[in-house]
Amino acid sequence: MLTLREVADNPSALTDRVVLADGPEVTFRPLVPGDAEPLAAFLAALSPESRRFSTHGGHDLAAAVELCDAIARYDKLRLVLEEVPSGRITGLLELSLDLHPSDIDRYRRSGIPLTATDCRFGATLADDHQGKGVGTQVFPLVADVARRFGRRRIILWGGVLTDNPRAIRYYEKNGFRPVGAFTGADGTRSLDMILDLDRGF
Numbered sequence: 751m752l753t754l755r756e757v758a759d760n761p762s763a764l765t766d767r768v769v770l771a772d773g774p775e776v777t778f779r780p781l782v783p784g785d786a787e788p789l790a791a792f793l794a795a796l797s798p799e800s801r802r803f804s805t806h807g808g809h810d811l812a813a814a815v816e817l818c819d820a821i822a823r824y825d826k827l828r829l830v831l832e833e834v835p836s837g838r839i840t841g842l843l844e845l846s847l848d849l850h851p852s853d854i855d856r857y858r859r860s861g862i863p864l865t866a867t868d869c870r871f872g873a874t875l876a877d878d879h880q881g882k883g884v885g886t887q888v889f890p891l892v893a894d895v896a897r898r899f900g901r902r903r904i905i906l907w908g909g910v911l912t913d914n915p916r917a918i919r920y921y922e923k924n925g926f927r928p929v930g931a932f933t934g935a936d937g938t939r940s941l942d943m944i945l946d947l948d949r950g951f
């Protein structure tokens with residue numbers, strides 16, 4: 751089973767080249783310490799809607815540096831899509847290998863006990879890369895990474911806002927099933943969804 755330290759020491763273990771349906775190539779790879787600037791450019795360019803749908807701590811260089819500093823320090827594994835040959839980051843795919851107590855609580859109330867073989871996932875693509883099937887094309891790579899960390903199910907990190915139909919459709923078509931809706935501290939409604947990796951994804 752892979753560890754975050756091993757990935758940080760050898761990012762090529764999780765690196766893949768993907769030819770997108772509309773022609774260009776992207777590299778799917780772990781975030782590395784040298785990514786702060788292109789990651790900041792990616793975050794800064796996100797539209798207000800993408801920022802609302804996909805919550806990040808910030809959208810500037812400081813936020814990007816924080817994400818790079820977190821590599822192999824906590825439970826997070828961040829993967830990026832990097833356009834070839836420009837080096838532009840066009841997607842951030844985030845796995846959290848530890849569960850939050852609030853997730854454990856909510857799922858328990860829905861009759862689904864979470865375990866140490868579950869993980870959390872969230873995806874954000876650059877606005878000009880959304881709605882073109884890119885997220886679906888790379889999802890099998892994400893699922894494979896989760897499996898290599900010994901995970902058997904994936905839940906949505908913080909759920910998905912109920913007024914984000916594209917993301918809900920995206921998760922559904924990639925095998926996630928709805929678990930239940932909940933209201934966040936800010937009053938927004940979100941949906942919990944879970945994917946069973948043993949069901950052949």
Ligand SMILES: CC(C)(COP(=O)(O)OP(=O)(O)OC[C@H]1O[C@@H](n2cnc3c(N)ncnc32)[C@H](O)[C@@H]1OP(=O)(O)O)[C@@H](O)C(=O)NCCC(=O)NCCS
Nearest residue numbers: 803873874875880881882883884885886915916917919920
């Ligand atoms: C969510 C996201 C990662 C999905 O990746 P993607 O590459 O855009 O998704 P795909 O194109 O593979 O699939 C989207 C699906 O939603 C459908 N869709 C698009 N807009 C829709 C809408 N308004 N209502 C319902 N379905 C919609 C698409 O037709 C497609 O389904 P189909 O293949 O059955 O036709 C990406 O759109 C994104 O980064 N969005 C902004 C941030 C975000 O919402 N993140 C999720 C936070 S939980």
